[in-house]
Amino acid sequence: MATDKELNDFLKTADRRAFKRTVYMVRDEDAALDIVQDAMIRLAEKYFDRPAAELPLLFQRILSNATMDWFRRQKVRNALFSNLSDFEGADPGDDFDLLESLETREGSMGALSAADEVSRVQVLAAIEEEVAALPARQREAFLLRYWEELDVAETAAVMGCSEGSVKTHCSRAVHALAKTLKAKGISL
Numbered sequence: 001m002a003t004d005k006e007l008n009d010f011l012k013t014a015d016r017r018a019f020k021r022t023v024y025m026v027r028d029e030d031a032a033l034d035i036v037q038d039a040m041i042r043l044a045e046k047y048f049d050r051p052a053a054e055l056p057l058l059f060q061r062i063l064s065n066a067t068m069d070w071f072r073r074q075k076v077r078n079a080l081f082s083n084l085s086d087f088e089g090a091d092p093g094d095d096f097d098l099l100e101s102l103e104t105r106e107g108s109m110g111a112l113s114a115a116d117e118v119s120r121v122q123v124l125a126a127i128e129e130e131v132a133a134l135p136a137r138q139r140e141a142f143l144l145r146y147w148e149e150l151d152v153a154e155t156a157a158v159m160g161c162s163e164g165s166v167k168t169h170c171s172r173a174v175h176a177l178a179k180t181l182k183a184k185g186i187s188l
Helices: 004-026 029-046 052-080 114-133 136-147 152-159 163-183
Strands: none
Touching: 004 029, 004 052, 004 136, 029 052, 052 152, 114 136, 114 163, 136 152, 136 163, 152 163
């Protein structure tokens, strides 16, 4: 059974990554925040009696289910109503960085020249744009495997599919990202 401290520590370490993953999925920061908060509340309310080692996978599964529920609600809502705010563009002042904690090769932040920093920001923006453009299942598999660092079996459990499907989705995502980034002159 996880202690309150273990649960709180887990939620503190998972919140930013879960939020960013959810933003990629739903493409709406406010909705993503609501989804992540609901998933955290469900984990705390319903699974507080589980061992701390089980919390990461449980949370990922709850988060995936909450995201799918959001998509289902949106589909119904959009079928019934036309929301004028859906036609507005995204906030151009948004500068939330995909890889905020990316370190330089020397292992320290802030060691880049201004030109290198601008180049780095542009490359990261291009990567973020291409990840967001992936099909939903490929994006989910890619983010779970490489962002959340889950293994194939854990990713399959979270996504509710076979390990072979996870491998296929990841492979297609990596190939698509490599192709589009290479076409933009970005090599990693």
